[in-house]
Structure formats: C-alpha cells, structure tokens
Amino acid sequence: QVQLVESGGGLVQAGDSLRLSCAASGRAFSSYAMGWFRQAPGKEREFVAAITRSTVATYYADSVKGRFTISRDNAKNTVYLQMNSLKPEDTAVYYCAADSLSIKVRENNPAYWGPGTQVTVSS
Numbered sequence: 001q002v003q004l005v006e007s008g009g010g011l012v013q014a015g016d017s018l019r020l021s022c023a024a025s026g027r028a029f030s031s032y033a034m035g036w037f038r039q040a041p042g043k044e045r046e047f048v049a050a051i052t053r054s055t056v057a058t059y060y061a062d063s064v065k066g067r068f069t070i071s072r073d074n075a076k077n078t079v080y081l082q083m084n085s086l087k088p089e090d091t092a093v094y095y096c097a098a099d100s101l102s103i104k105v106r107e108n109n110p111a112y113w114g115p116g117t118q119v120t121v122s123s
Helices: none
Strands: 004-009 010-013 018-026 033-039 046-051 058-060 068-073 078-083 092-099 117-122
Touching: 004 058, 010 058, 018 033, 018 117, 033 068, 046 068, 046 078, 058 068, 078 117
Parallel strands: 010 117
Antiparallel strands: 004 018, 018 078, 033 046, 033 092, 046 058, 068 078, 092 117
C-alpha cells in the first residue's frame, strides 16, 4: 500500500555532498520506520541508515557513520539522507525502505522498497 520514490541521486566528485529524498504515499508516513540501503555492482545490498517513527533513534552503518545523516519530515511524508564527504566506494544504487517495525529497516527485510536512485562518486 505504500509507494516510495527516491530522488536526488547523480554524479559527483569525491568530497562532495548530496542529499537524497524519499517521498512516500499511501498509508500514514508517521506509522513507519524508514531506512536507506545501497547496492553496488557485484555486491550484496547493504544497510546504510535507519530512523524510527518518532526520530527517537537513528542507526548507521559503520562505513557511513559521521558522514551521512538520516532525517524525516512527517508533515511532508519524506525521509532524507544527507551524504557528506562522499567517497568512490559510496557509488551504488540507493534504495529507500519502510516498515512498521524499526528492526526490519535495519536488517535488509522491510515491507516496502523504492525503485532506487543512482549515486556515482568519481575520484
């Protein structure tokens, strides 16, 4: 019932910043924990960040901790991923995800997925 659409991906150079957005429609956005995942060519999908329904807690993969920030605006039904100090190894398709249970968006098994947006970081 929930549709997710990512935007904001693109081609940037190492050290640049990028902000991804995920717009949700369907059920009430505030009912869901949200997460971001990414998948690079030849690699498995990887957890990036997650945020609880009321922003009580946020979670980050060690590889992005200190560089990426997840946030949400429930009034706009949107979750964001601010990515700073981008590295070539951040290159991947980034996926937005949603689930009513916070743990599901931290374990690569959420109920809903967006189609993804490409982020490419050149050296």
